[in-house]
Amino acid sequence: MLELDGLVRHFDDTIALDRLSFTVPRGQVFGFLGPNGAGKSTAMRAVMRLTALDAGQVRWDGATYDLDTCRGFGYMPEERGLYPTMRVAEHLQYLARLHGLTTAAARQRAAEWLARLGLSERAQDKVEALSLGNQQRVQLAAALVHEPQLLVLDEPFSGLDPVGVDELAGVLRERARAGAAVLFSSHQLDLVEQLCESVAIVHRGRCVASGTVRELGRTGARRVEVEVTGDPDARWAAALHGVRVLGTEHGRARLVLGDGVDPQQVLAAAIAAGPVEHFAVCSRRLSEVFREAVGRPLEDVQGGVPR
Numbered sequence: 001m002l003e004l005d006g007l008v009r010h011f012d013d014t015i016a017l018d019r020l021s022f023t024v025p026r027g028q029v030f031g032f033l034g035p036n037g038a039g040k041s042t043a044m045r046a047v048m049r050l051t052a053l054d055a056g057q058v059r060w061d062g063a064t065y066d067l068d069t070c071r072g073f074g075y076m077p078e079e080r081g082l083y084p085t086m087r088v089a090e091h092l093q094y095l096a097r098l099h100g101l102t103t104a105a106a107r108q109r110a111a112e113w114l115a116r117l118g119l120s121e122r123a124q125d126k127v128e129a130l131s132l133g134n135q136q137r138v139q140l141a142a143a144l145v146h147e148p149q150l151l152v153l154d155e156p157f158s159g160l161d162p163v164g165v166d167e168l169a170g171v172l173r174e175r176a177r178a179g180a181a182v183l184f185s186s187h188q189l190d191l192v193e194q195l196c197e198s199v200a201i202v203h204r205g206r207c208v209a210s211g212t213v214r215e216l217g218r219t220g221a222r223r224v225e226v227e228v229t230g231d232p233d234a235r236w237a238a239a240l241h242g243v244r245v246l247g248t249e250h251g252r253a254r255l256v257l258g259d260g261v262d263p264q265q266v267l268a269a270a271i272a273a274g275p276v277e278h279f280a281v282c283s284r285r286l287s288e289v290f291r292e293a294v295g296r297p298l299e300d301v302q303g304g305v306p307r
């Protein structure tokens, strides 16, 4: 288990981490979310002992640890750090050796991970000859090559094509099933919602929401998704007390119900407005949880259209 406990980090007048605390259990793919500049990369660098803390502690399996322990972790930094003129396979073997593998094991693992990430044919190419997305795959292979028990990945999905996204999601699930703790940052909330059991949302250096995606979705005002034939914008709902139309998507309106509003009353109003094609009481989406947690309601950001 990885524990971030009251982390504080200042850069001159900027407070990058402001008593940040959350826990990443083993066996989970854990999403680390937050707006630009919220403190995600700084927190990940602190986990890897690459930045000093003004206060707080990071613990792995209950104990503080040194830089040497970090060599056993898998880390993909925000600033990608490969040697451009090294050949892909040679580069991975070199990094695997740095993580303590024997020459033979390094060669074997490098070949396995290149195959897994679809890069076997590029093994003898120089890193700089690869597209950005493929360089990213090499960087991921570098974080995975020693099959670490803790993976810390800073925006690992950015720049990957949809096949690459699926492959990486599969790899992260597999590592978690093998007992590793997997912490990654992302701005792709739909992907995080599908992939992660739990998330932490950081804003201005503080954890403003954390828990399982399911629990977080259940908190807050209830949502209703409804489709009335001929009225995709749910004009009928605007007149209902305590009901707000968040937006429409594919002909279905998403409504927020205030305290004490009974979904059955809303259903009755929908039926009165016309034939009801669809009606469902639903949880908050992660994108809605996120926007509310960072203080930017959905309608302020997207003109009311949920995505």
Ligand SMILES: Nc1ncnc2c1ncn2[C@@H]1O[C@H](COP(=O)(O)OP(=O)(O)OP(=O)(O)O)[C@@H](O)[C@H]1O
Pocket (backbone or CB within 6 Å): 011, 014, 015, 016, 034, 035, 036, 037, 038, 039, 040, 041, 042, 043, 078
């Ligand atoms: N080396 C540094 N010197 C000065 N300020 C820094 C430094 N590193 C980070 N900061 C500041 O700390 C705050 C947190 O930055 P950080 O990079 O951790 O955010 P982030 O959540 O990773 O953002 P993004 O999603 O844009 O990558 C920002 O205000 C940033 O400008």
